[in-house]
Amino acid sequence: MKQIESLQNSFIKNILKLQEKSRERKKQKLFVVEGKREIQLAKKGGFHISSLLFVEEKMDTNFLDEFLEAELIQVTKEIYQRIAYRETTENVLALVEFKSVELNDIRFKNDNPLILVAESIEKPGNIGAMLRTADAANVDAVILANPKTDLFNPNVIRSSVGCVFTNQIIMASSEEVVTFLKKSGINIYSATLQNSNEYTKEDYTHGSAIVVGTEASGLTQIWRDEATQNINIPMQGEIDSLNVSVSAAILIFEANRQRKI
Numbered sequence: 605m606k607q608i609e610s611l612q613n614s615f616i617k618n619i620l621k622l623q624e625k626s627r628e629r630k631k632q633k634l635f636v637v638e639g640k641r642e643i644q645l646a647k648k649g650g651f652h653i654s655s656l657l658f659v660e661e662k663m664d665t666n667f668l669d670e671f672l673e674a675e676l677i678q679v680t681k682e683i684y685q686r687i688a689y690r691e692t693t694e695n696v697l698a699l700v701e702f703k704s705v706e707l708n709d710i711r712f713k714n715d716n717p718l719i720l721v722a723e724s725i726e727k728p729g730n731i732g733a734m735l736r737t738a739d740a741a742n743v744d745a746v747i748l749a750n751p752k753t754d755l756f757n758p759n760v761i762r763s764s765v766g767c768v769f770t771n772q773i774i775m776a777s778s779e780e781v782v783t784f785l786k787k788s789g790i791n792i793y794s795a796t797l798q799n800s801n802e803y804t805k806e807d808y809t810h811g812s813a814i815v816v817g818t819e820a821s822g823l824t825q826i827w828r829d830e831a832t833q834n835i836n837i838p839m840q841g842e843i844d845s846l847n848v849s850v851s852a853a854i855l856i857f858e859a860n861r862q863r864k865i
Contacts, residue, residue, distance in 0.1 A: 605676045607679075608680075609683070611682070629702075629754060629756055633701060634654065634702070635702070636687075636689070636697055637697065638690055638693035638696070638758075639697075640664075640696060641766055642761065642769070644670070646769045647670070648770075649769035649770060651769060652700065653700055654675065655674055655676075655677055656668070656677065657678075657684070657699075658697075659679060659696075663696060681695075689762070705773055705775045706775075706776070707774055707780060707781070710772065716812075718741070718744055718859055718863070719743060719747060720745075720814055720816075722817075722848070723815065723817045723823055723824065723827065724818055724821075725751075725818060726752040726818070728763060729763045730849045731748070731755075732761075732765075734816075734848070735760075735770075735771055735773075737853040737856055737857075741859075745774055746772070747773075748774070749777065750824070755768065782827070786830070788811070789811060790811040790812065791832040792813050792831045793806060793808065793814050793833055793834075793855070794815045794834050795816045796823050796827070796836070799834050801833060801836070802835070802836060804858060807862065808862050809862050812859055814852065815827050819845050819846075837851060
């Protein structure tokens with residue numbers, strides 16, 4: 605077991621880079637995960653745990669025994685408080701290797717898959733919330749089309765409460781995703797006000813992709829043109845849209861409701 609006691613250690617400095625800079629995460633194909641549950645979910649989700657850093661007096665040895673394949677590194681409380689992104693993460697964090705998120709890696713659990721597609725979402729909190737919804741609804745895949753945010757941003761991991769590891773997540777361009785869905789015989793339901801039907805009037809019991817976009821600009825034209833049907837959530841107040849993660853939850857759970865009838 606390795607021990608690190610200096611904040612000036614190059615390994616510790618590199619962790620700070622991984623926490624703060626997307627380009628470093630992409631370059632090294634590594635990211636940081638904090639907290640026992642999140643680290644366990646990462647391992648269960650097929651991610652390789654490269655290193656595990658912990659404060660000895662705060663650590664459960666039974667937990668460490670689950671990760672004997674990783675490099676175990678004991679650090680001081682001062683070091684942990686410096687490298688941790690969150691304040692309450694049980695004094696343990698891990699370096700985790702990237703996992704492929706290509707379209708050709710996708711595997712469906714069902715013959716009539718339910719997919720959530722989110723286009724050009726920038727706010728990590730919205731991505732995290734949608735991943736929680738996807739996990740709760742047990743969707744087959746989440747596809748981030750034209751992604752604007754690093755999937756392994758610490759705020760995405762935090763706001764998803766580990767669901768970044770429990771979902772099958774794919775990243776690709778909107779054009780690639782549309783081509784894939786059509787080739788796979790999956791119906792496309794694009795959430796947009798233009799030329800749309802009320803969402804409860806559509807049938808999602810067959811292979812379906814629910815597509816949502818940003819609140820500011822909505823979906824790009826390809827999703828409106830190539831949709832099996834454009835859908836909307838009727839608004840009864842003064843505003844004409846909901847937060848994207850709320851909209852996604854409403855639409856996904858309507859599809860789930862129909863599939864259980």
